[in-house]
């Protein structure tokens with residue numbers, strides 16, 4: 201940008217009529233080449249950005265385990281150059297999912313294989329949206345002491361399918377707080393998801 205301004209100043213000063221003419225021309229050739237390179241680089245950057253999907257990750261976590269998973273998954277997405285908007289379900293509406301190319305939902309399981317209370321309104325609102333063409337996946341912390349292990353993850357997978365979303369990965373269930381290996385599995389889940397989402401980033 202600074203060099204483009206210098207170009208204008210040089211022209212206004214009439215330097216092309218002086219003995220510096222030759223030098224000005226060669227300077228201009230350099231500027232033109234530089235400008236073409238800049239345009240090419242900007243277009244390439246835009247194309248790369250366009251190839252990456254807009255991703256939203258919405259989660260519920262009471263004691264922090266699912267939130268740890270969400271953080272590791274978001275880190276996996278970002279490690280691939282992807283961007284993700286991370287929100288608590290208490291600050292989100294299901295209708296906003298339609299603004300994104302790809303959707304990640306995270307929830308711990310509550311009661312006797314139920315969704316967390318704070319997910320119930322969101323879950324109901326999902327009946328009124330269409331996510332056809334969007335990639336999606338679900339994760340959540342669970343406890344194998346309960347017979348309905350991670351049932352909230354399965355409920356959300358089924359609900360996303362009802363909206364027309366393409367659930368591209370099996371639901372990721374982690375026992376309580378993620379161990380180092382499980383946190384790494386969450387990061388891989390994020391990086392795998394962003395690649396799958398990028399391959400078909402198209403909203404209907």
Ligand SMILES: Cc1cc2nc3c(=O)[nH]c(=O)nc-3n(C[C@H](O)[C@H](O)[C@H](O)COP(=O)(O)O)c2cc1C
Pocket residue numbers: 260261262263264265266267308309310311312313314341342343344346347348349350351375376377
């Ligand atoms: C009252 C209660 C009911 C639960 N019910 C289930 C259940 O049915 N299935 C399951 O896998 N985990 C169940 N859990 C375990 C939680 O999902 C688990 O503690 C989880 O790690 C909480 O995640 P968070 O830290 O993100 O809140 C239950 C926990 C409580 C306190």
